[in-house]
Amino acid sequence: MADVLAVTGVRGVLGARIDAGSDWAWHAARRTEGAALHAVTHGSAWFTVAGGAPFELQAGGVILLPHGTEHTLGSDPAPRASSLAEEAGAGIYRIGSGDTRAHILCAHYEYDTPPFTALPDVVVLHGADELEGTLGLIARELVQPQLATAVILDRLVDVLLVQILRAWLPNQPSWLGALRDPVVGTAVAKLHAEPAREWTTSELAREAAVSRATLSRRFAAVLGEAPAAYLTRWRMDVAARRLRDGDESLEQVAAAVGYTSVYAFSRAFRRARGVPPGRFRATARATA
Numbered sequence: 548m549a550d551v552l553a554v555t556g557v558r559g560v561l562g563a564r565i566d567a568g569s570d571w572a573w574h575a576a577r578r579t580e581g582a583a584l585h586a587v588t589h590g591s592a593w594f595t596v597a598g599g600a601p602f603e604l605q606a607g608g609v610i611l612l613p614h615g616t617e618h619t620l621g622s623d624p625a626p627r628a629s630s631l632a633e634e635a636g637a638g639i640y641r642i643g644s645g646d647t648r649a650h651i652l653c654a655h656y657e658y659d660t661p662p663f664t665a666l667p668d669v670v671v672l673h674g675a676d677e678l679e680g681t682l683g684l685i686a687r688e689l690v691q692p693q694l695a696t697a698v699i700l701d702r703l704v705d706v707l708l709v710q711i712l713r714a715w716l717p718n719q720p721s722w723l724g725a726l727r728d729p730v731v732g733t734a735v736a737k738l739h740a741e742p743a744r745e746w747t748t749s750e751l752a753r754e755a756a757v758s759r760a761t762l763s764r765r766f767a768a769v770l771g772e773a774p775a776a777y778l779t780r781w782r783m784d785v786a787a788r789r790l791r792d793g794d795e796s797l798e799q800v801a802a803a804v805g806y807t808s809v810y811a812f813s814r815a816f817r818r819a820r821g822v823p824p825g826r827f828r829a830t831a832r833a834t835a
Contacts (some may be wrong), residue, residue, distance in 0.1 A: 553788070559584075559704030562653040564639045564689045567592065571622050571630040571643030578615025582656040582663060584707070585610050585620065586678070588686050590649030595619045595626075596669050607674035607682070611711055613663035620651065638689055638700075652685055654704045659787060659831070675714040681707050730755050731769045734762060738774070742782050743805040748774050783819040786812070790828040797824055 565573070567590070575583065585594070586609045595601040597616050601624035604610060612618060621627065622643055632640040641647075672678065685703050688696050733755045738746065751774055752762040766774050782804040789800045801812035816824045 557656055557658045557705075557708065559654055559656050559701055559708055561638070561685065561689075561700040561704050562655060564686070565620075565632070565649075565651040565653060566635060566639060566641050566647045567622060567649040567651060568641070568643030568645040568647055569622055570627075570645075572627045573620045573632070573642065574629045575618050575620075577617040578655070581615050581658070583612040583615055583618070584652075584654040584656065584704070584711075586652040586654075586682055586685075586707070588650045588652060588682050590647075592649050592651055593621045593624045595621075595624070602671075604671070605673065607679060609672045609675070609678060609682075609707075609711060611670040611708075612668065613666040613670065614668055615655075616668045622648070638692075650686065652682065652689075654707075656704075656708060659791060670711065670715050672711060672714055675710075677710050677714055678707065681710060728765065728769055730757050730762060730765045734766065734774065735770075735777070738778050738781055742778070742785050743803055745805065746774070746778055779815065780819065783816055786816060786824065787820065787827065787831075790824055791831040800824065 585592075585604075587604045587606050589606050591603055591605045593601050593603050594610055596612070596618045601621075603624075619626075630642050632642040635641040681703055685700060685707070688700050688703070734751050737751060737754050748763060749759045752759045755762055757765075763773065766772070766777070770777055772780075786800050786804045789795055789803060793800075795803070797809050797812070801807075801809050804812070806812035806815070813823050816827070820827055822830070
C-alpha cells in the first residue's frame with residue numbers, strides 16, 4: 548500500500564469545514580479525477596451516493612468516495628435543493644438555519660495515476676478509534692489557524708487516508724486487501740523491490756516458493772492480470788514518478804525500470820500514458 552500511494556503521487560487537500568444547522572443540503576457533482584472525503588466530527592449528517600439509499604453518519608464517521616462519485620450531504624434523508632453556504636472564517640462555511648448541529652470536514656485527493664481502481668464507489672467507517680486523533684488535529688487547526696496551517700492540514704489529510712485504508716482493508720475482498728495472500732503478496736513485493744530485474748513468471752514463482760502454474764492462477768484471481776502485465780504497469784508508474792520528481796536522464800529512468808533502450812522505454816511509456824516521457828515530464832512540472 549505504501550508503494551502504491553507513493554508511486555501514484557496521491558496528495559490530499561483539505562477543502563473546508565462545514566458548520567451545519569437545520570434544513571440544508573449540499574450536492575456534489577461527480578469528480579472526473581480525484582477522490583472525495585467527508586468526516587463528521589460533531590453531530591450527524593445524511594449522505595446519499597449516486598441515487599442510492601440515504602444513510603446517516605454520526606460524529607467520528609468518515610466517508611471516502613475513491614472515484615469521486617456524485618453524492619449529497621444533508622440535515623435529513625429527505626431530498627431538497629442545495630442550500631447556500633456562507634464563509635464564516637478561513638476555510639469554515641456556515642450552511643442551514645438555526646444553531647450549529649454538525650461539523651463536517653471536506654477534503655479531496657489528487658493523484659498522477661489512479662490508485663483506487665480496486666476500491667468500491669463508497670468506503671464508510673463508523674467511529675474508527677484510530678481516526679479520532681487525526682480528525683481532532685484537523686478540527687483544531689481549522690478553528691485556530693497558525694503559521695503554515697495549510698501545509699499541516701494537507702499533511703494530516705494524507706495521514707487520514709492511510710488510516711482509513713488501514714482500518715477498512717483488512718476484512719475486505721478488495722485488491723489491496725487481497726495482497727495479504729502469501730503467494731501474491733510475496734510476488735508483488737519482489738516486483739516492487741526490483742522493477743528493473745528481468746523477471747520471468749518461472750523465476751518469480753521460484754521466489755514465491757510455488758509452481759509457475761500456481762502463481763499464474765493466484766495472480767490472475769487476485770489482481771485480474773498476469774505477472775508480466777502487472778510488472779509492465781508498475782514499471783510505468785515508477786518511471787512516471789522518477790520523471791516527475793527527479794532530474795535523471797531518459798536513459799537513466801529507462802534503465803531503472805528494466806529497459807536497455809530508450810526507444811523501447813518511450814514506446815512502452817507512451818502506450819501506458821498516452822504521451823512520450825519527455826512531454827510527460829514537462830507537463831508534470833508545469834502544473835506542479
